[in-house]
Amino acid sequence: MNTELYDDETFTPEEKEIPSRKAFGKLMPLLKDHVGGLVLCLIMLIGATALSLYWPILMKRAIDVNITGGDFDGLLITVLIIAGIQCLTIVFQFVQRIKLEIIGQNVMLKLKKRLFDHILKLNISYFDKNPVGRLMARVENDTEALRMLFTNTVVLVVGDILLVTGIYAVMFYYSWRLALVLFCIIPIFLTLTYIFQRKTTPHFLEVRKKMAEVTAKVTEFLHGMSIIQIFHRGEYARRKIDVANRLKFTEDRYVNIAVVLYFNTVFCFEYIMIALVLYLGVLWIQSGHITVGMISMFIILIWRSFEPIYRTSEQLANIQKAIAGAKRIFALLSQDDYMKDSEKPAEWNGLKDSIKFENVWFSYTGDDNWVLKDVSFEIKVGKRVALAGVTGGGKTTIISLLLRYYDPQKGRITLDGIDVRDIPRDVLRKRFALVLQDILLFPDTVKANIALDEPGVTDERVVQAAKIVEADHFIRRLPNGYDTEVSEKGANFSRGERQLLSFARALVTNPDILLLDEATSSVDPETERAIQESLRKLMKGRTSLIIAHRLSTILDVDEILVIRRGEIIERGTHTDLILQNGYYSKLFHLQFKNKNGVLKDAG
Ligand SMILES: Nc1ncnc2c1ncn2[C@@H]1O[C@H](COP(=O)(O)OP(=O)(O)O)[C@@H](O)[C@H]1O
Ligand SMILES: [Mg+2]
Missing domain, CATH: 3.40.50.300 (P-loop containing nucleotide triphosphate hydrolases)
Incomplete structure (x- = not known):
């Protein structure tokens, strides 16, 4: 059994709703252009399987006809035919593999493109809920799992079904008695397999979960290596990982014992069948039902009929993985959390009068966790307005709303009196220059x-x-x-x-409007001077909304809005606010006074 870890086993709530059938149904249209190629592959597969069943029959012929009859020229011919058939089988398999691999690559390329196009259109808030790592797993690992399923697993499973059916057909054709005896053993065997699956699946899942935990811990600690070393936390990390590892191994041991037990049982069945063939065969040779060649043919066929079983366990894991992948991919594709533009877009091409926030309320979670509370302000064209206040106040959020990464729940934001929701996003964003903190x-x-x-x-x-x-x-x-x-x-x-x-x-x-979320970290004086100088040039002649951490940026703006816990609590020029001797003045005296004139603590 394959205990390999799924890269991302978590589903978001909305993803759970897609049943496997529906997920795979959605994959079918992608195959539409390749029907011809797929039929060719199927023909090749049937051909290869049929040929691979033909050589045990030839073996029988070699023993019963050639060897028993002492016809050594005939034996040479039979052997040559067997060799020829093997070569032909290889050619069939080769053509089928290559063809299918090419189709698989094409289909996945299409799928990846569709996924990426889709992701590009999704609303920013989707990315808040779904970390980049998870999306990466969707685009890369899940499509890869699907491709593997398509080019490998499906072929093997279909091939195996054809093979086993073929084997029993041949057996029944040559000796229905012997075939019937063997056939009766199959249900016992299948029941055992079923019980094994039922009992072990939860443990396999558990192993995978534990393995994921170990990986997560190791990753976390490796990412934080500098912190661990600086704070001498090596022992702590070692202990944590040790515990996770131990838990995994305990679970692993159970699973491994079960697997060994199962495969030994399978082994037993294989030899019980062979023993039966030998015993009954020898018994029936006397009554003329069976020949020596037939016995050896049966033994080869029994061996071959067990090949799929040893393979299946691995395939099952691949199938599960691909099903999960397909579900996640199509769950993502059916996400329609798109950024939608207004049906009747308004004419707006550049700021002429003012940017206005009118009683804006906003919450990221859509509930009463207001990040902005009743925020109103106006920026006249050509003016500079700064937002000040400590981290988490809601300054960056204001910029995100202005650019419509999110829409406010209450109130509105207007440009020259036009609601931003009526301005197509690309028109809107073209007019703004955005410089982010990160x-x-x-x-x-x-x-x-x-x-x-x-x-x-x-x-x-x-x-x-x-x-x-x-x-x-x-x-x-x-x-x-x-x-x-x-x-x-x-x-x-x-x-x-x-x-x-x-x-x-x-x-x-x-662009005519500048939105700037200044970086907080201080830099060397030389760079600082360069930044100041270029900032001044950047703002020149532009309407600007600046989240300012630098003293010099704030000093000469037209208005400072002081934000605290989502509310504008003070507003005015720097001089006004200092004279007011309120929150800003306190903040200023406490924090603006460090050497670089950078407000360290602001976000
Ligand atoms: N994408 C987000 N999802 C949920 N909450 C957020 C998100 N971005 C910011 N917040 C929260 O909103 C509040 C204001 O954040 P922000 O606008 O970044 O403040 P500031 O820029 O003033 O530091 C904070 O409490 C922050 O945790
Ligand atoms: Mg911020």
Whole structure:
């Protein structure tokens, strides 16, 4: 039995609802274009199976006719035919494998494309609920499991069914008595197998669960290795993993004993059958029902009829895996949590008057956990507004709502009086430049990371943008300049350099509104100066909404909104707020006073 771990055994609640039949039903249309190829494969499979049944018959002939009759020329011919048949079987199998593999690759390519297209259209909130790892498993492992099922398991199972049916047909044809005796043993054997399956399946699941736990723990500790070493937590990690391992092994031992027991039983059955053939065969040779050749043919056929059983256990695990994979894939495909645009989109192309939040209430969970409570403010075109306050206040959420990653439950957000819900998302987002707190760089060239495949962005435009935000000189110092590859998560750039790249990216389309969630971490003074300078240029002439952690950014904005627990509790210019001597003033004195002028604690 295969105890291999499923990569992701968890289903989200909505995924459970898809029955296997329906899941596979949805796979069928993908096969539509390949009917011809599939029929060819089936013919090849039947051919290969039939041929592989033919050589035991030839064996019988060799013994009964050639050897018994002393016809050694005839024996040579029979042996040559057997060899020829083997070669032909191999050719059939080869053609069938290759053909099916190609079809399988094609189908999975289509499926992966469909999955990815689908994921791209899903609402942002779907990704809050479903971690990236799980989606990765859907696109990669589940499709792979399906492909394996298709190119391997199905063939083996169909082939095995054909084989066993063929074997008994041949047996009955040559000696129905002997075949009948053997046939009667099958139900006993199947019953035993059934009982074994029933008893062990829960334990197999348990082993897999325990194995997943061990893997999860090891991954967790490996990710946190630096923390573990800094805090000398090696012993702690070792103990935790040791316990998980022990639990797994206890369960494993039971399963292993059961498996050994089962296969030995199967073994016994195989030899009981062979013994029966020998005994009855010899008995019946005298009465003329059976020949020596037939006995050897029966023995070969019995051996062959057990091959599928030794294989099946492994196939069962693959089938289960693929069924689970198919269900998850189609559950994902039937998710219609799409970002939908308004049926009657409004005309809006660029900000002319103002951005307005009107009594906006918002909760991520859709219940009474309000993250924003009755938030109202206005940004006149060309003005700069800053959001200030400690982590978790709801500042980033405000930006997410403005860009319609989420929609508020109450109240509305308008641009020039038009509800953002009536503006198509791509029109909306084109007008905004967004610089996020977490800067995400893709594994591609620096140039591509700035241009982001935006139509109409030329290389000159990229360089121009980089120059404005003071990124040009450090990019030029890179080994391949603008064509330097960015490594995973931008690890080959400093924090400050990544920030400058993200500014260039924001600027490259020359949008009219800037949304900026400043990075919190402090950088060296030289980079700090560069960032300040480019920020100033970035904001110039643009309506801006800034989550500011830098003193210098905040000082000269037109209005500061102080957010605390989802509410705007103070508003005004920096001077106003300091004079008010309220929350902002306290925050300012407590936290803005560190050397870099960066509010450390803000999110
Ligand atoms: N995707 C999300 N799903 C659920 N809760 C979230 C999500 N993003 C943020 N929150 C919660 O909303 C609150 C406000 O978060 P955020 O807007 O990021 O605050 P800030 O940017 O001011 O630090 C926090 O309590 C945070 O835990
Ligand atoms: Mg934030």
